[in-house]
Amino acid sequence: MDSASECTANIIGDTPIVHGDYIYFFDVKDGVEETSEGREFYIDTKLKRASLETSEIEEISEFTACEPREGGGFVLIGDTLYFCGDDMNPKKNEYGDIGYADIGGIHYFCSVNLENGEYKNYGSIYDDDKQYSGASTSSTARVKGYYNSKIYIQYSFMKEYVEPSEKPAHTDSRDIFTILNFEFDPTTGSLTQSDLPSASFMDDNTYLYSDYPENSSTLIYNGETHKFNGVDVKLAGRYFNNKLFMYDGWYDKADGSKHGLGEYEEWKVQAFYDDCYILADPSNKKAVKLTEEELRALE
Numbered sequence: 001m002d003s004a005s006e007c008t009a010n011i012i013g014d015t016p017i018v019h020g021d022y023i024y025f026f027d028v029k030d031g032v033e034e035t036s037e038g039r040e041f042y043i044d045t046k047l048k049r050a051s052l053e054t055s056e057i058e059e060i061s062e063f064t065a066c067e068p069r070e071g072g073g074f075v076l077i078g079d080t081l082y083f084c085g086d087d088m089n090p091k092k093n094e095y096g097d098i099g100y101a102d103i104g105g106i107h108y109f110c111s112v113n114l115e116n117g118e119y120k121n122y123g124s125i126y127d128d129d130k131q132y133s134g135a136s137t138s139s140t141a142r143v144k145g146y147y148n149s150k151i152y153i154q155y156s157f158m159k160e161y162v163e164p165s166e167k168p169a170h171t172d173s174r175d176i177f178t179i180l181n182f183e184f185d186p187t188t189g190s191l192t193q194s195d196l197p198s199a200s201f202m203d204d205n206t207y208l209y210s211d212y213p214e215n216s217s218t219l220i221y222n223g224e225t226h227k228f229n230g231v232d233v234k235l236a237g238r239y240f241n242n243k244l245f246m247y248d249g250w251y252d253k254a255d256g257s258k259h260g261l262g263e264y265e266e267w268k269v270q271a272f273y274d275d276c277y278i279l280a281d282p283s284n285k286k287a288v289k290l291t292e293e294e295l296r297a298l299e
Contacts, residue, residue, distance in 0.1 A: 017074070017076065017081065018052075019076060019079075019114055020114075021051060021052050021053060022049040022050060022051055022052060022114075023049060023050045023052060024047060024048070024049045024060070024081070024114055025047075025048060025049075025050070026045060026046070026047055026048075026067070026068050027045075027046045027047075027048050028043070028044070028045050028046075028067045028068070029043075029044045029045075030042060030043045030044070030067060030088055030100070032098045038096065039092070039096055039097075039098060040098075041088070041090035041098050041100055042064070043064050043065070043066065043067050043087075043088060044062070044064060045062065045063050045064065045066070045067045045068070045085075046059050046060075046061070046062045047059070047060045047061040047062075047081075047112050047114075047117070047119075048060060049114070060112070060114065060117040061112050061117035061118070061119045062119075063110075063119045063121070065085070065087065065108065065121055066085030066086055066087050066088075066106075066108045066110065066121070067085055067086060067088065067102075068083050068084065068085055068086075069084060069085075069086050069102045069140070069141075069142070070102075071142070072084045072086075072140075072141070072142050072143060073142050073143035073144060073145075074143055075143055075145065075146045075151050076114075077146070077151075077186055079113055079114045079115045080111050080112070080113050080114070080186070081111060081112050081113075081114055082109070082110070082111045082143065082151055082184070082186070083109075083110055083111070083112075083143060084107055084108065084109055084110070084125070084141040084142060084143055084153065085107070085108045085109075085110045085121070086102045086105060086106070086107055086108075086141075087105045087106040087107075087108070088100040088101065088102060088105060089101055089102075089103065089104040089105025089106075089136065090105075102140075103137060103138060103139065103140055104135065104136040104137050104138065104139050105136070105139070106124050106127075107124065107125050107126070107139065107140070107141035107155065108121050108122070108123065108124060108125065109121075109122045109123070109125050109141075109153060109184060109191055110122065120189075122184070122189060122191055123191070125141050125153060125155055125182055125191065126141075126155050126180060126182070126193075129155075129157045129159075129178070132157065132158070132159040132160070133159075133160060133161065134157065134158035134159050134160045134161035134162075135157040135158065135159070137158075137161050138156075138157050138158040138161055138177070139155070139156065139157035140155075140156055140157075141153055141154070141155045142154050144181075144198065144199055144202065145199065145201070145202040145203065146202065146203070146204065147199070147202040147203065147204065147205075147206070147207050148204075148205070148207070149185070149186075149187070150183040150184060150185055150186075150194075151183065151184040151186065152181060152182070152183055152184075152194065152196075152198075152199060152202065153181070153182040153183075153184065153191075154179065154180070154181060154182075154198045155179075155180045155181075155182060156177045156178065156179045156180070157177065157178055158176055158177055158178070159178060162176055172212075174212055174213075179198050180193060180198075181193070181194040181196055181197060181198040181199075182194055183196075196209065197209045197210070197211075200217075200233040200234060200235050200236060200237040200238070201233075201237055201238045201239055205221065205222050205223075206219070206220070206221050206239055207219070207220040207221075208220075208233060208237050208238075208239050208244070209233070210232050210233050210234055210237075211227075211232075212232060212234075215229075215230055215231075215232055216228060216229045216230065216231065216232070217231050217232060217233040217237060217244070219239060219244070219253070221239070226253060228244055228251060228253075228256065229256070231244065231246070231251060233246065236268075238268070238269050238270075240269065240271070240272035240277065241272050241277075241292075242254065245269040247265070247266050247267070247268065248260075248261070248265055248266070249261055249265070250269070250295075259296070259298075259299065260298060260299045261298050262297075262298030262299055263298070264279055264288065264290075264298065266281075266282050267279040267280060267281050267282065267288075268280050268281075268282070270287075275291065275292065276289045276290060276291055277289070277290045277291075277292075277295055
């Protein structure tokens with residue numbers, strides 16, 4: 001890698017978006033500044049792109065109401081990038097000091113057109129959690145994916161905050177957090193709470209979710225519903241080529257039988273492409289491609 005490529009890699013960070021002939025990335029600055037009105041919190045979010053051919057970087061869009069959360073997910077439809085943005089929950093104490101974080105506060109749903117830079121903020125995803133004391137130090141929003149022409153957003157918060165050190169052993173986070181599911185219609189621009197539970201996996205025609213606290217999971221595939229009994233997909237389940245994948249193995253949809261992953265136990269099955277399964281190690285630093293025969297040979 002030459003010095004120019006290394007420099008570009010450092011600038012764009014870990015989660016760039018490749019679209020057309022460019023790599024798109026957010027450049028975010030936030031903090032506290034002195035103004036004529038006193039100390040104020042600020043956000044300056046820029047969407048930039050780097051040419052794959054020349055590495056030249058240009059600014060596409062700028063906004064100040066929020067910033068994308070690292071790991072908050074996104075969906076790209078055509079030339080439009082959809083994502084959640086946080087106001088960073090700034091709080092000023094009695095001494096004028098301002099603290100802020102990407103947990104709590106207001107979580108917006110937004111989009112940017114990658115061609116013309118048009119930015120849209122569709123408003124706060126959910127506000128009713130503000131009545132609970134724990135929400136201000138626990139709420140988050142994350143884009144989960146795209147299914148049946150809708151974008152799905154998971155919104156979670158604690159009604160009463162529980163310190164990690166105070167959680168009883170083996171407590172399931174779903175017993176502590178309230179988890180809501182929202183759907184956004186890109187055609188109408190409407191955002192509504194969904195009747196479906198939050199999913200562990202989805203694509204155009206697949207929606208997989210846990211039936212917790214029941215020990216089972218539900219798959220909606222091509223409009224048909226199938227239940228996997230005795231399997232809780234939590235946030236880990238993935239579905240490819242008639243198989244439900246977990247970290248410790250996979251389940252055949254036809255008969256519910258479980259099969260091991262052998263040396264790749266704990267690896268994540270990320271995709272099914274060109275008749276092969278793509279797996280990544282727990283640190284996302286290594287990947288392997290397995291054929292159907294190679295997958296079935298693992299036990």
